[in-house]
Amino acid sequence: MNHDANPGFLFADIGRLMRQRFQQQLDHSELTYAQARALIYISRYPGSRQVELAELMEIQPITLARLIDLLQQQQLVERRADPRDRRAYRLHTTAAAQNPLQQIRQIGAGIYEQMMDGLDARQRDELASSLVQIRSNLSGSQTPASTHPEPQPI
Template identity: 35%
Template sequence: MSNTDIANNDTLGFIIHDVARMMRWNFERRAHEYNLTRSQWSVLVLLSWENGAQQKRLADIIGVTAITMTGLVDRLERNDWVERRQDPQDRRAKRVFLTDKVEPLIEKIKLVGIEVRESALKGISASERQQLTDLLSRMRANLCAQDADTK
């Protein structure tokens, strides 16, 4: 890596980080009217994909501590957007479920996500989008394999 790369912030890692940061910022700006934090909408979207996930799994995916996830779920529960239920296979664990009340909000959040993604991908062809997705997926798989090798 040359000094020019560092000065221009053109390294692959920086670009990936910067694009992710900018997409999050754009999403947060557009989703602000719904009075949700990024962490809260992350939980809601994850539950829309895996309703009834264990609270610990949600914390692991989002990358927060168990106590932080407890606070997030507490706030979502106060708004009647989620409910906790005992896990029938593990009495120590709680599963988190979406309520009917949150469904319209999740649809709005998903639309905001689509708008942000389309804005970021403006001028990029369908085949380039697929290639980008494929390459990033391979990078993720490589890093996951490395992580598994170190355990």
């Protein structure tokens, strides 16, 4: 196999290039890539505990705590006491987060279109289906790829 065509390296390289493009687009924003990523995760999983979210994001809880501190200072996120555990907090976006979230989604959609440039609808569908199957294979899920939701750009 050609080293340039090794899927593992391609996935890693594509991820790196997407993060670079995303950060470039955020240059005129008050958010860093890490903050934008945390904000998106909080909006996708409202009411999550910090430790759960850190696990989903594959970062250390202390790293997430610092990101949340910064997002909370910008009034984009709030910590709410967990009614079942006095030591834990549940994370929620605020109304002020809606504009930054919209900006993040627009940037993601633009990067997605740039990434898919030159691929017709059939190729895009096949790529998405193949990636869903690969994810399923690696996660140990026996669910057929066709039942997974369609991947979102961001």
